[in-house]
Amino acid sequence: MAIPFFELENATVYRGERIVFDRINLRLEAGTHTAVLGPNGSGKSTLVKLIFRDIYPAALPGSVMRTFGNELMNAWELRKRIGLVSADLQHRYMASVTGRSVVLSGFYSSIATGGTQEFSDEDQYAADRALERSGAVSLADRRFGTLSTGEQRRLLLARSMVHNPEILLLDEPTAGLDMNGRFAFFDLLDGFLDEGKSVLLITHHIEEIPPGIQRVILLKSGQVFADGSPSEVLKPDDLGRLFGRNIELIERGGFRYAVPESRSTPA
Numbered sequence: 001m002a003i004p005f006f007e008l009e010n011a012t013v014y015r016g017e018r019i020v021f022d023r024i025n026l027r028l029e030a031g032t033h034t035a036v037l038g039p040n041g042s043g044k045s046t047l048v049k050l051i052f053r054d055i056y057p058a059a060l061p062g063s064v065m066r067t068f069g070n071e072l073m074n075a076w077e078l079r080k081r082i083g084l085v086s087a088d089l090q091h092r093y094m095a096s097v098t099g100r101s102v103v104l105s106g107f108y109s110s111i112a113t114g115g116t117q118e119f120s121d122e123d124q125y126a127a128d129r130a131l132e133r134s135g136a137v138s139l140a141d142r143r144f145g146t147l148s149t150g151e152q153r154r155l156l157l158a159r160s161m162v163h164n165p166e167i168l169l170l171d172e173p174t175a176g177l178d179m180n181g182r183f184a185f186f187d188l189l190d191g192f193l194d195e196g197k198s199v200l201l202i203t204h205h206i207e208e209i210p211p212g213i214q215r216v217i218l219l220k221s222g223q224v225f226a227d228g229s230p231s232e233v234l235k236p237d238d239l240g241r242l243f244g245r246n247i248e249l250i251e252r253g254g255f256r257y258a259v260p261e262s263r264s265t266p267a
């Protein structure tokens, strides 16, 4: 049986006064590339925060959260094992840091380099390789604050892979990327999938779920609305109910595109 890297059992999660997850059960397994798809407010960011132990479920009887099999886990240890790309992370970097520092900071799961941090030749080589793979070599000496959103995102992708984590958690990774950036990202993702890394992709967009994804979880109002293979789950009826409108799906090259039902067939 595949090993779960994250489990929630009967977990109730509050954000402020609001219950976001109400006795939810969820297992995310290493070795299965998974996408979590849901509309605004469905609980995706809350899930990411739980995985990174920025927040915890309410301490209720029978409520359990485990990461890599542990109920307790040092957050820094955990961050070494999961590479993250997210807009939140992007906003936390200072404008003055260089692209190379952003990538190297991945070794310490920090948002800055300096202090007692040391980088071996091997680390520098890994940073070069990650910069190459994410098409960001020319950004290595640029200041983060002078880069476009898409350029910053490329550096975060390099950062997420530099320390060779087991899991890549990609939270809306293509937000702000132009078409070339998105296509380059899909190529990169194919590489991750082939290398045996486990990818957890969080998205609002059906068309961002690449063919290599094996499991799709639909989240709706803090509940698992559907869970299965892409062909089981990504169906017009279920997606229509998830997003609250009728849609049609167009499939091409392993990707699926949603179009409003009335627009899919010309009159």
Ligand SMILES: Nc1ncnc2c1ncn2[C@@H]1O[C@H](COP(=O)(O)OP(=O)(O)OP(=O)(O)O)[C@@H](O)[C@H]1O
Pocket: 015, 016, 017, 018, 020, 038, 039, 040, 041, 042, 043, 044, 045, 046, 047, 204
């Ligand atoms: N700090 C907070 N205090 C109160 N409610 C919150 C807080 N953060 C989130 N929520 C609520 O929790 C629910 C889930 O929010 P979450 O950010 O996890 O959704 P999401 O699926 O990531 O949405 P989006 O796609 O818009 O980013 C929403 O109803 C939101 O209003």
